Amino acid sequence: MDDIDRKILALLQEDATLSTAEIAEKVGLSTTPCWRRIQSLESEGFITKRVAIVDREKVNVPLDVFIAIKTNQHNIDWFGKFSKAIDEYDEVVEFYRMSGEVDYLMRVVVPDMAAFDTFYKRLISSVELSDVNSSFAMERIKYTTAVPLDYMMDSPTPRRRRR
Structure with a gap:
């Protein structure tokens, strides 16, 4: 490289x-x-996919919802069922297993609060969860799919971009 x-x-x-x-x-x-x-x-796997980024307003999914999930189920069977359920929801665009207070974090995109309520009811009926906390983004301040390239092994020390 x-x-x-x-x-x-x-x-x-x-x-x-x-x-x-x-x-x-x-x-x-x-x-x-x-x-x-x-x-x-x-x-070599540096480029994994080439995609088009769709205008979310034009396809009517402008609302970002961040969902923090806690569970008292920490076994492979539960995790398999949960992961499979999440795969079925197109609204889930990001899904992470976390360290700390929250077990899982996901970002969901929906048209409005009513659509989120429908999604939420499907989610809680699909698998046992001990706590679900949802936060709604009021404004997207920065969004990018690009990752920084300055941290690669043979790169010089990362530089801060001048503003």
């Missing part, structure tokens, strides 16, 4: 629709070596 690979990753994180020729021009390579690098980044 060198600076050119990092530049390619940064460009693709910003716009995965760029052609290989456009990326090659921006990183100072000819098309074929750039294409090989992109193929290598994919085969």
